[in-house]
Amino acid sequence: MMLIKIVEHIDLNEAYAHLHTPEAGAVNLFVGTVRNHSKGKEVMHLDFEAYETMALQQMQHVADAAQQKFPLCKLVMIHAVGAKEPGEPVVVVGVSSAHRDASFEACRFLIDELKKTVPIWKKEFYEDNSVWVNAHP
Amino acid sequence: MMLIKIVEHIDLNEAYAHLHTPEAGAVNLFVGTVRNHSKGKEVMHLDFEAYETMALQQMQHVADAAQQKFPLCKLVMIHAVGAKEPGEPVVVVGVSSAHRDASFEACRFLIDELKKTVPIWKKEFYEDNSVWVNAHP
Amino acid sequence: MEILLFGITREIVGKQKLPVPADQNITTVKALKTWLGQQYPAMQSLSSLLVAVDSEYAQDDDVLNGENEIALIPPVSGG
Amino acid sequence: MEILLFGITREIVGKQKLPVPADQNITTVKALKTWLGQQYPAMQSLSSLLVAVDSEYAQDDDVLNGENEIALIPPVSGG
Numbered sequence: 168m169m170l171i172k173i174v175e176h177i178d179l180n181e182a183y184a185h186l187h188t189p190e191a192g193a194v195n196l197f198v199g200t201v202r203n204h205s206k207g208k209e210v211m212h213l214d215f216e217a218y219e220t221m222a223l224q225q226m227q228h229v230a231d232a233a234q235q236k237f238p239l240c241k242l243v244m245i246h247a248v249g250a251k252e253p254g255e256p257v258v259v260v261g262v263s264s265a266h267r268d269a270s271f272e273a274c275r276f277l278i279d280e281l282k283k284t285v286p287i288w289k290k291e292f293y294e295d296n297s298v299w300v301n302a303h304p
Numbered sequence: 305m306m307l308i309k310i311v312e313h314i315d316l317n318e319a320y321a322h323l324h325t326p327e328a329g330a331v332n333l334f335v336g337t338v339r340n341h342s343k344g345k346e347v348m349h350l351d352f353e354a355y356e357t358m359a360l361q362q363m364q365h366v367a368d369a370a371q372q373k374f375p376l377c378k379l380v381m382i383h384a385v386g387a388k389e390p391g392e393p394v395v396v397v398g399v400s401s402a403h404r405d406a407s408f409e410a411c412r413f414l415i416d417e418l419k420k421t422v423p424i425w426k427k428e429f430y431e432d433n434s435v436w437v438n439a440h441p
Numbered sequence: 442m443e444i445l446l447f448g449i450t451r452e453i454v455g456k457q458k459l460p461v462p463a464d465q466n467i468t469t470v471k472a473l474k475t476w477l478g479q480q481y482p483a484m485q486s487l488s489s490l491l492v493a494v495d496s497e498y499a500q501d502d503d504v505l506n507g508e509n510e511i512a513l514i515p516p517v518s519g520g
Numbered sequence: 521m522e523i524l525l526f527g528i529t530r531e532i533v534g535k536q537k538l539p540v541p542a543d544q545n546i547t548t549v550k551a552l553k554t555w556l557g558q559q560y561p562a563m564q565s566l567s568s569l570l571v572a573v574d575s576e577y578a579q580d581d582d583v584l585n586g587e588n589e590i591a592l593i594p595p596v597s598g599g
Contacts, residue, residue, distance in 0.1 A: 179320055189340040189390035195411075196333045199599050202402065203326040215598065218526050218591055221575035222598075246598055253326035258599050265339065271412050274332075278404060278599055286572070286591075287598025288527030299528040300597035304567050336520050352519065355447050355512055358496035359519075383519055395520050415520055423493070423512075424519025425448030436449040437518035441488045 169234075170243045171226045173217055177256040182243045191240040191263035195270035197278050203253035205300075208293045215248045215257060218286040222246065229280040237273040239264050244277060246287055257289075306371075307380045308363045310354055314393040319380045328377040328400035332407035334415050340390035342437075345430045352385045352394060355423040359383065366417040374410040376401050381414060383424055394426075442467065442505065445512035450490070453483045459513075470494075471501040477513070488516045521546070521584065524591035529569070532562045549573075550580040556592070567595045 170185040179198065186194050201213050226244045233242060240263040247257045260277040264270045289300045307322040316335065323331050338350050363381045370379060377400040384394045397414040401407045426437045442461040446454050467473050470492045478485045491514040492499045498514070505511060521540040525533050546552050549571045557564045570593040571578045577593070584590055 180317065183316055183335070187337070187391060189338070191337055192339040194333075194335040194337060194393075196331075196335070197404065197407070198320070198331040198333070199404070200324070200328055200331060200400075201326070202329040216527055217598070218524065218572070218575075218593070220589075221572055221591065221593075224575040254324060256331075263337075267334065267336070267412075267415060270334070271408060275404075275408050282596070282599040284577075284596070285598050286526065286593050286596055288594065289597040290527075299531075299594070301595040302528045302566055302597075353448055354519070355445065355493070355496075355514070357510075358493055358512065358514075361496040419517070419520035421498075421517070422519050423447065423514050423517055425515065426518040427448070436452075436515070438516040439449045439487055439518075 168241055169230050170245070171223060171230060173219055173222060173246050173248055175247065175249050177245055177247050177259050179256070179259060182245060182259045182261055185243050186241045186261055186263040188240050188263055190265065192265055193267040193270040194261065194263045195267070195274040196259060196261035197274050198256045199258040199278065201251045201253045201255050201257060205291055210253055211292045211294060212253070213251045213292065214290045215251060216288045216290070217246065217248045221286050225285045226281065229277060229284065232280065233262070233273050233276050236276065237262070237264065237269045239269065239273055242277070244281065246281070246285070248287070305378055306367050307382070308360060308367060310356055310359060310383050310385055312384065312386055314382055314384050314396050316393070316396060319382060319396045319398055322380050323378045323398055323400040325377050325400055327402065329402055330404040330407040331398065331400045332404070332411040333396060333398035334411050335393045336395040336415070338388045338390045338392050338394060342428055347390055348429045348431060349390070350388045350429065351427045352388060353425045353427070354383065354385045358423050362422045363418065366414060366421065369417065370399070370410050370413050373413065374399070374401065374406045376406065376410055379414070381418065383418075383422070385424070442507050442511065444473070445510065447512065447515065449487065449515045450484065450513045453481050468504055469501070470499045470503045470505060473505060474501070490515060521586050521590065523552070524589065526591065527594045528566065529563065529592045529594050532560050547583055548580070549578045549582045549584060552584060553580075569594060
């Protein structure tokens with residue numbers, strides 16, 4: 168029912184294939200990608216680091232909560248780690264459900280909660296320096 | 305900027321490839337698929353018919369409205385026609401944007417408006433009869 | 442004047458294009474709908490029936506002529 | 521006791537695992553944070569600093585011992 172993992176490279180087809188089921192009428196997928204600008208500076212590349220065992224466990228908690236809250240058929244959460252270039256996908260979350268309301272709401276819930284609780288860290292590299300995103304006020 | 309078309313078969317990769325841009329940080333995709341049940345009856349297959357010139361024009365209106373309403377990078381609306389089996393995708397709409405709020409809201413707007421105004425008709429075939437969906441009160 | 446038909450209206454009429462006899466003197470969307478309801482009572486039971494002129498939804502008072510592409514739009518169900 | 525480090529905390533300390541000397545007698549999350557702030561003042565300037573015990577977020581009063589996997593969780597930025 169749930170596909171939850173941490174990978175080097177996101178495969179959108181794998182995510183969609185997992186969500187696909189004749190029970191569902193609606194599939195919503197959110198893909199987070201590397202922007203080439205952040206706070207007005209050009210981003211050369213990024214690096215994602217995960218505390219993998221805990222990240223998987225926290226992703227499972229988020230998935231379980233979504234499953235409780237919404238009538239879902241299937242669910243996917245995949246996060247990438249390692250070096251990423253602008254444009255590359257870094258996360259995909261998605262669900263399938265009978266109707267579209269639940270698909271939009273559950274998908275939004277998954278990415279919002281993932282961003283709050285899952286121990287993964289992003290370092291942005293600009294031309295002249297680099298920053299751990301969110302680290303400082 | 306906009307990819308709008310009517311096809312025999314939906315290609316999710318084509319949709320995602322169109323949305324992909326290093327300006328964006330968020331991509332939201334909605335895929336409508338054929339459910340194997342409708343109003344308690346088993347659906348054997350479906351047939352989609354479009355008034356193609358008008359459907360493309362109305363899809364363009366919906367896309368233009370979304371573009372006005374939300375800060376979008378790219379946008380895609382693809383609808384399938386012809387015979388479809390349960391599980392098959394029949395429509396994909398999606399957008400890319402800098403941030404995720406706009407991506408979810410715009411994608412939802414696209415599918416909601418498409419369903420209201422675009423002249424495409426669905427006939428569901430059950431074991432013993434068939435029905436043009438929504439035709440009668 | 443000829444009307445393009447789709448979905449259930451195509452099935453009710455039994456063809457893809459419906460010619461409107463010139464002697465009916467139909468010049469508005471409203472007049473067209475009234476005539477259709479008389480010729481094909483099954484159209485009166487539809488949830489809605491709209492008319493499109495050159496791929497845009499038309500209002501009841503809009504004028505029809507042979508130069509535009511006219512179509513019947515029964516309740517849509519795409520997506 | 522040894523603390524797993526990630527992201528900016530790994531860079532502040534300069535290694536992936538930080539041993540906590542037994543003579544510090546640190547037995548709670550709160551005591552660990554206080555000690556870390558003294559040893560590494562840069563940690564005090566972070567937006568937040570949480571502690572995880574066996575992959576779950578821990579509270580200040582939670583007890584630490586050498587049998588659990590303990591990690592520092594600086595502000596997350598995945599997704």
